Amino acid sequence: xxxxxxxxxxxxxxxxxxxxxFQHWGINPGGAVDRYAARxxxxxxxxxxxxxxxxxxxxxxxxxxxxxALIAIGGAEWQPFLNDRPLPVWQPVIVxxxxxxxxxxxxxxxxxxxxxxxxxxxxxxxGSTGTGLSIGKGGFRGRKLQNGDAIIFKECEIxxxxxxxxxxxxxxxxxxxNVAPVYHNPNxxxxxxGKEWDTLTETSRYAxxxxxxxxxxxxxxxxxxxxxxxxxxxYEEELISSAVTSGTxxxxxSGQLIILAADHQTTGGYPRVGHIISxxxxxxxxxxxxxxxxxxTAELSVAEKLCYAMEQELHILQAATDAHLxxxxxx
Amino acid sequence: MSKEYExxxxxxxxxxxxxxxxxxLPVNAKMVTMAEWLRQQHITGLQDAVPSYxxxxxxxxxxxxxKSGAQDAAAFMRERLEDAWEKAIPAQRTALPxxxxxxxYEEPYCLDKQEVMQATALHWEEIVQLHSERVYQxxxxxxxxxxxxMGVLPDVxxxxxxxTPRQQVPAGSVGIxxxxxxxxxxxxxxxxxxxGCTPVPMFDPSLDHPTYFAAGDQVQFYPxxxxxxxxxxxxxxxxxx
Numbered sequence: 001x002x003x004x005x006x007x008x009x010x011x012x013x014x015x016x017x018x019x020x021x022f023q024h025w026g027i028n029p030g031g032a033v034d035r036y037a038a039r040x041x042x043x044x045x046x047x048x049x050x051x052x053x054x055x056x057x058x059x060x061x062x063x064x065x066x067x068x069a070l071i072a073i074g075g076a077e078w079q080p081f082l083n084d085r086p087l088p089v090w091q092p093v094i095v096x097x098x099x100x101x102x103x104x105x106x107x108x109x110x111x112x113x114x115x116x117x118x119x120x121x122x123x124x125x126x127g128s129t130g131t132g133l134s135i136g137k138g139g140f141r142g143r144k145l146q147n148g149d150a151i152i153f154k155e156c157e158i159x160x161x162x163x164x165x166x167x168x169x170x171x172x173x174x175x176x177x178n179v180a181p182v183y184h185n186p187n188x189x190x191x192x193x194g195k196e197w198d199t200l201t202e203t204s205r206y207a208x209x210x211x212x213x214x215x216x217x218x219x220x221x222x223x224x225x226x227x228x229x230x231x232x233x234x235y236e237e238e239l240i241s242s243a244v245t246s247g248t249x250x251x252x253x254s255g256q257l258i259i260l261a262a263d264h265q266t267t268g269g270y271p272r273v274g275h276i277i278s279x280x281x282x283x284x285x286x287x288x289x290x291x292x293x294x295x296x297t298a299e300l301s302v303a304e305k306l307c308y309a310m311e312q313e314l315h316i317l318q319a320a321t322d323a324h325l326x327x328x329x330x331x
Numbered sequence: 332m333s334k335e336y337e338x339x340x341x342x343x344x345x346x347x348x349x350x351x352x353x354x355x356l357p358v359n360a361k362m363v364t365m366a367e368w369l370r371q372q373h374i375t376g377l378q379d380a381v382p383s384y385x386x387x388x389x390x391x392x393x394x395x396x397x398k399s400g401a402q403d404a405a406a407f408m409r410e411r412l413e414d415a416w417e418k419a420i421p422a423q424r425t426a427l428p429x430x431x432x433x434x435x436y437e438e439p440y441c442l443d444k445q446e447v448m449q450a451t452a453l454h455w456e457e458i459v460q461l462h463s464e465r466v467y468q469x470x471x472x473x474x475x476x477x478x479x480x481m482g483v484l485p486d487v488x489x490x491x492x493x494x495t496p497r498q499q500v501p502a503g504s505v506g507i508x509x510x511x512x513x514x515x516x517x518x519x520x521x522x523x524x525x526x527g528c529t530p531v532p533m534f535d536p537s538l539d540h541p542t543y544f545a546a547g548d549q550v551q552f553y554p555x556x557x558x559x560x561x562x563x564x565x566x567x568x569x570x571x572x
Contacts, residue, residue: 020378020379020390021370021378021379022379023379023381023390024366024370024379024380024381024382024471024472024546025472025476025477025541025542025545026472026473026474026475026476026477026478026516026542027476027541125536126541134475134476134517134519135476135517135534135536136536137536192340192342192343194341195339195341195347240352240353240354240383240384240385240386241383241384241471241473241480242347242349242383242384242385242386242388243341243345243347243381243383243386243388243390243473244341245341245342245344245345245388245390247342248341248342265473265474265475266381266472266473266474267381267383267471267473267474272341275340275341275342275343275345276342277342277343278342278343278344278393300340300343300405301403303342303343304343304393304397304403304404304405307343307344307393307394308393308394308397308404311393311394312394
């Protein structure tokens with residue numbers, strides 16, 4: 001019937017791909033910070049892209065499977081274990097009841113994702129099951145997962161139970177996602193120039209494109225705070241607040257940068273230096289505190305092409321997985 | 332003739348149309364109308380249209396737009412914004428009803444009474460009268476779910492944000508800063524000077540329309556006693572089963 005949280009993690013929540021259409025009410029999109037990873041793990045087990053997943057931060061929780069399940073894990077490069085057996089990532093796996101899933105850290109990345117075939121029962125609010133932590137709505141009772149929580153998974157239309165070998169603790173299915181191109185060069189992020197880019201001094205513009213910036217520990221689901229050279233503007237003018245979105249790079253009065261993530265405030269009045277391109281948001285989502293990042297400018301047309309290409313790849317993966325599932329059924 | 336507006340990208344999935352560089356009621360009314368109009372048009376890929384004081388931002392999904400045949404999603408959306416500028420005409424302002432909202436300006440809700448009296452060199456009664464006699468416009472909702480940015484405040488009430496923001500401002504707190512007034516819908520950190528508190532919930536996630544206000548609304552405050560505050564608050568308490 002469910003997965004039980006037997007040891008809670010630091011911040012494990014139920015998320016989907018976001019709550020869009022309510023930013024004009026001051027409600028942020030929320031959802032998985034790495035929407036790409038969340039969609040890939042869903043597709044691998046035959047779910048719709050926006051099905052609810054578990055988003056984990058390290059150290060993550062320990063989960064007891066009370067029923068057999070077809071799952072996929074992706075995102076941060078922690079090593080998942082089922083009891084004491086290492087599990088593959090970015091690949092569908094059948095796990096047996098009464099086994100315990102846990103993660104050992106060390107690898108790169110900040111957020112892990114777990115999808116379950118059929119999906120997860122979750123509270124929907126304004127059309128999304130993403131956990132809105134600040135207002136306590138959506139997901140699992142609007143909060144992070146705690147000891148003893150039972151995450152119920154839904155009936156799965158895929159008849160994968162018939163594929164189970166009785167004597168196997170875990171069974172890996174023979175298809176996987178190749179995510180390497182998306183996470184390639186993890187420390188380099190492209191951005192398009194923002195409205196106030198030109199108001200930076202020439203030295204500061206050069207610094208943004210040439211120097212490394214460190215991700216500060218205070219970074220969270222709201223945004224990434226960066227430590228780098230103090231940036232200056234040619235002139236200071238008060239800006240009238242307007243809407244901001246995920247990936248917007250703002251210049252704080254201190255001269256430091258902040259990049260907005262899923263739980264960002266919906267409006268802002270800080271200068272918009274740039275915007276991380278959509279195709280590099282998955283890399284941004286996986287940056288760890290202490291890690292260094294470099295920025296390169298990109299033209300809007302290039303950014304849009306890369307964004308479209310990434311989305312196309314996801315649809316190709318969806319078609320390929322569906323074909324695999326059908327084939328597997330016939331064997 | 333100079334251009335009436337400019338359109339610029341906010342990354343590869345958003346565009347902003349901005350007009351002028353001032354906070355003004357008619358400009359804001361135009362932006363609110365444009366955003367509503369855009370949300371009603373069933374535009375392929377449109378995720379949201381967010382009005383601000385002098386701008387409208389549209390947030391969109393590139394994939395369905397290009398899939399539907401447009402070679403350039405940004406150019407496609409730019410045309411929709413230009414369309415909205417031409418076609419979305421605000422209704423007559425006089426037709427809008429004024430929403431009267433109770434505010435208790437007494438202890439313990441007027442957290443920054445001393446600070447504001449000092450900054451304005453006015454008596455508290457004058458401050459309360461000045462703050463509550465005017466009809467404000469809700470320029471936009473932002474910062475927090477349902478936080479209304481309202482204006483314009485009389486010049487004498489223009490106080491700066493607090494140098495050190497409060498760790499926790501109680502839900503319902505009515506604050507002023509930078510020529511505007513606003514209400515914290517939920518308890519949160521905040522840097523505005525707090526004059527009082529409203530017992531009416533500004534945000535209720537159990538409702539289909541969870542925010543009390545929408546951009547464009549007209550608002551006037553009226554002072555109530557601490558006693559009345561508690562009575563109204565009691566009325567709004569969710570049923571306990």
